[in-house]
């Protein structure tokens with residue numbers, strides 16, 4: 001059994017928690033769109049063919065933005081294939097996922113779905129096989145009210161009001177050779193710079209996200225960000241980060257410490273962006289859009305991908321089933337994002353439905369919550385106001401992949417309007433519970449609100465079609481407050497959120 005001591009104080013905010021931190025990602029990949037969000041023959045499908053049960057789960061998850069339509073898919077995508085009468089839309093090869101795309105769902109339907117879900121649409125343009133002209137075309141189609149050929153085409157296609165998309169991604173993962181049309185940092189930086197300037201000529205109010213590295217382990221990580229930002233600094237608001245983690249073999253210790261790498265990734269990109277700021281002598285500060293993050297059993301996908309039959313519509317791809325341990329690590333990644341709220345102002349869990357997703361569906365059948373659903377839904381609901389600087393005194397343990405890692409990590413948010421403080425904690429200890437004391441003397445009197453989280457005696461337990469509710473949030477009833485100190489017990493391998501009310 002170990003102990004941890006946490007100190008939080010409302011006088012020391014890190015930065016506001018942007019609601020865009022609770023974004024997600026929908027790519028035309030596998031069964032994310034087709035047979036996931038969209039299944040026109042399902043008994044619960046609406047007039048557009050979208051499943052009402054999935055929409056309800058998306059709302060319960062608390063998703064605020066959705067990045068669309070890819071991902072690797074976008075780098076070969078022709079946006080105009082997905083608009084206009086469905087019967088006239090072409091079927092295309094999707095080279096990224098070796099599938100056939102029917103284009104039954106495109107920008108207009110997806111934007112309508114976003115409005116129904118109450119989420120902001122974040123749109124990615126293709127800078128793999130295409131460039132400035134197509135980016136300007138889709139922007140005009142989406143955002144100009146009417147009176148031009150492309151905006152009138154949208155009106156004629158049944159959408160009189162412009163979509164008003166504010167956030168646009170300048171391509172996807174352009175640094176690595178799996179990307180159709182990948183480029184050197186110089187080439188991509190120049191293209192992204194030209195595209196950004198053109199898009200801002202059309203609408204100066206846009207927020208543009210330039211591609212950072214596909215991961216912190218890529219050969220060009222760091223120099224890519226520096227070069228790309230030198231080309232685009234004045235015209236973009238965000239640079240992207242992407243990171244996926246998985247359990248390698250039985251090295252649970254390293255896996256539980258994945259957020260150590262996420263912290264390093266964010267801190268390194270912040271340092272690089274600020275170095276370019278100094279070099280260019282600018283006042284503006286670049287933000288991070290962590291627009292792909294999750295647990296992904298990528299090694300298993302790579303090992304089996306050549307066995308997948310090619311050129312199918314909506315094949316079952318990347319349908320990872322998440323364990324309790326995955327959900328605990330997932331919750332710790334949310335802690336890392338929250339800790340950096342001053343610089344990470346948008347994030348998208350990749351992805352939303354069926355494809356490495358918190359929500360699963362069966363065609364003609366049910367939908368259910370994966371284990372990772374719970375930390376996301378709880379954090380989106382309870383992380384409000386500002387993140388507070390959080391000190392954690394605790395022992396560390398050695399890991400093979402991430403050096404020494406603290407046994408407990410934590411962050412806290414404070415919402416002045418409601419008087420609520422939420423504390424998010426991960427216990428990486430594998431064999432014993434940890435007693436945590438939290439110094440809240442700086443707040444005055446607080447009472448305990450709710451305390452729940454994810455843990456299980458079987459860290460491999462999952463929710464699946466046969467047993468969709470095996471894992472759910474569990475209430476922690478060990479919390480007590482005494483003289484400005486909160487004490488609670490964290491079970492081994494657990495993620496927890498505690499709320500304190502004024």
Ligand code: AHR
Pocket residue numbers: 027070071072073172173214292350351
């Ligand atoms: O989310 C799955 C894939 O991961 C995305 O298409 C790509 O951007 C990343 O490599």
